[in-house]
Amino acid sequence: MEQCSHDADIEPGNDCEGTIGRHLDINDDPSMMLRRMGALCAALAVFVPVGRGLEFLEQPVPAWYLVAAVACAATFLGSSLLSHRGLLRVAGTASIWVGPLAIATLAYYTGGIESPCAWFLLIPVFWIGRDGQLRQILAVNVMVALMLGASTFDAEPDETWRVAVILAFSICLSSSEYKDYHRRQRALAVLQSAHDTKRSLLVQSVRSSENERRRVAAEIHDGPIQDLTAFGYLLEHVRVLTERGDVEAANDAIQELSPQLQRNVEALRATMSELRPPVLDEQGLADALSDYSSAFGRRHDLDCTVKVQLRKRLDESIELVVYRLVQESLVNVAKHAHATTAAIVVHEDNGGVRVTVQDNGRGFVAHEGHEYIAEGHFGLMGMKERAEMAGGTFRVESVLGRGTTTHAFVPTFVPKLEAA
Amino acid sequence: MTEAVRLLIVDDEPMILSSLSRLLELYPEIDLVGTAAGAEEAYLLVEQLAPDLVLMDMRMPLVDGITATRHLAPQYPAMAIVMHTAYSDPAIVDKALEAGATGFVIKGSGPDNIVSTILDAARA
Numbered sequence: 059m060e061q062c063s064h065d066a067d068i069e070p071g072n073d074c075e076g077t078i079g080r081h082l083d084i085n086d087d088p089s090m091m092l093r094r095m096g097a098l099c100a101a102l103a104v105f106v107p108v109g110r111g112l113e114f115l116e117q118p119v120p121a122w123y124l125v126a127a128v129a130c131a132a133t134f135l136g137s138s139l140l141s142h143r144g145l146l147r148v149a150g151t152a153s154i155w156v157g158p159l160a161i162a163t164l165a166y167y168t169g170g171i172e173s174p175c176a177w178f179l180l181i182p183v184f185w186i187g188r189d190g191q192l193r194q195i196l197a198v199n200v201m202v203a204l205m206l207g208a209s210t211f212d213a214e215p216d217e218t219w220r221v222a223v224i225l226a227f228s229i230c231l232s233s234s235e236y237k238d239y240h241r242r243q244r245a246l247a248v249l250q251s252a253h254d255t256k257r258s259l260l261v262q263s264v265r266s267s268e269n270e271r272r273r274v275a276a277e278i279h280d281g282p283i284q285d286l287t288a289f290g291y292l293l294e295h296v297r298v299l300t301e302r303g304d305v306e307a308a309n310d311a312i313q314e315l316s317p318q319l320q321r322n323v324e325a326l327r328a329t330m331s332e333l334r335p336p337v338l339d340e341q342g343l344a345d346a347l348s349d350y351s352s353a354f355g356r357r358h359d360l361d362c363t364v365k366v367q368l369r370k371r372l373d374e375s376i377e378l379v380v381y382r383l384v385q386e387s388l389v390n391v392a393k394h395a396h397a398t399t400a401a402i403v404v405h406e407d408n409g410g411v412r413v414t415v416q417d418n419g420r421g422f423v424a425h426e427g428h429e430y431i432a433e434g435h436f437g438l439m440g441m442k443e444r445a446e447m448a449g450g451t452f453r454v455e456s457v458l459g460r461g462t463t464t465h466a467f468v469p470t471f472v473p474k475l476e477a478a
Numbered sequence: 479m480t481e482a483v484r485l486l487i488v489d490d491e492p493m494i495l496s497s498l499s500r501l502l503e504l505y506p507e508i509d510l511v512g513t514a515a516g517a518e519e520a521y522l523l524v525e526q527l528a529p530d531l532v533l534m535d536m537r538m539p540l541v542d543g544i545t546a547t548r549h550l551a552p553q554y555p556a557m558a559i560v561m562h563t564a565y566s567d568p569a570i571v572d573k574a575l576e577a578g579a580t581g582f583v584i585k586g587s588g589p590d591n592i593v594s595t596i597l598d599a600a601r602a
Contacts, residue, residue: 285493291497302504
């Protein structure tokens, strides 16, 4: 099953069952076929002595038995030696038809049943399709069992126990097949769920990326575009004054330009830093959080403390997630909490990083999931999505009048993407 | 002599208001009667000052320029409204004209272009 799931490529737009389901054909699983072959061969090996007793050794081998035994052995060898999927499928399919027929004919022969009931076994041979194969297996084995069971009424008294053995073996074989089928269905369900989650996360990721772009575009419009436009007007002002010969006024206007330009460069630098802080790449998470929280605290009159306990630097994608979670958390505190302090703690725990931000603000009635949006807590929803996209978790604790604490957990394992 | 166009500039960005005011004050064809930092202030000043033309910023917080234009245009049909914006998207131009604007000036245009657009709109 594991081999089948690795080899199958999920086709875009298809669900797992549509793509991988084809590969869950029981004929495609070599181990499954080998087990079936082994069971049938064992059945044959058991049935003959059980059915015939020691007399078998003194009698010529019946033709029916020879045909069935050779066919089963051939399929067993075929699945063992051959690796081509097409041939395995043929071998496996043959085993479904031949195996139960072998049991049925052997039972017919050794059970002493003078009845055409065995011919009903041909009916499942014509069933096709994935589910049809399961029905085929179950029907064949159950019908064999029923037939043998019914045959106890016809069998000689001393053959009843032999028939009972065949009946029990057939039921066991059916049960084993059925259990395998359900195991595969459960595995398929797990795979489908993982595929759906992956798709959902991809959609979320694209949406977040577009939202971020929209935000940056708005910031550029509201900031640098306006400032540069104003500078353009001021320069035009200087030009017109110069053209008119009012040099003194032109000089005064130029004097004002330089400090304004400096302020705008600082503002642009701050925007750039918010987008991608250089200190995060150069010096790591602890310094980046310390710098950010200090600057943020000064701007918003908030006493921020930072405690980072990491043994070594994390993967840059994880560091960025943690940095953004703290950023968004502090923005939330500044916007809604009416707090005077914010304590940030980042520490390693159990295969991941725990990020806690606690404020002493007014608190609120904490909800879960979509209720964040309904209550207008878009920042919290954004943090939840960010943590979950990184494979982590997020929750909020808050008590009215006693502050709020956000808890995020981000796993530190980052799977490597294979080159296409 | 043609009278100067009485102009009211509306923009939420203080630097724009200041720099544009200083620039347009150099042109005798334009009489800058006031500036407003938002739509609500604009409504008051339009009623008090009765300008010939309003140079309206498109993108403002709370009430944007198109909404303000939609509010003012029917009440003051003789007054011209020229949109002042960083966007040059045709869809936005259409939206502004539908709201009642009579002209369009891209932010950062040269003063000659701004002045001629204002004069053309005011005298139309």
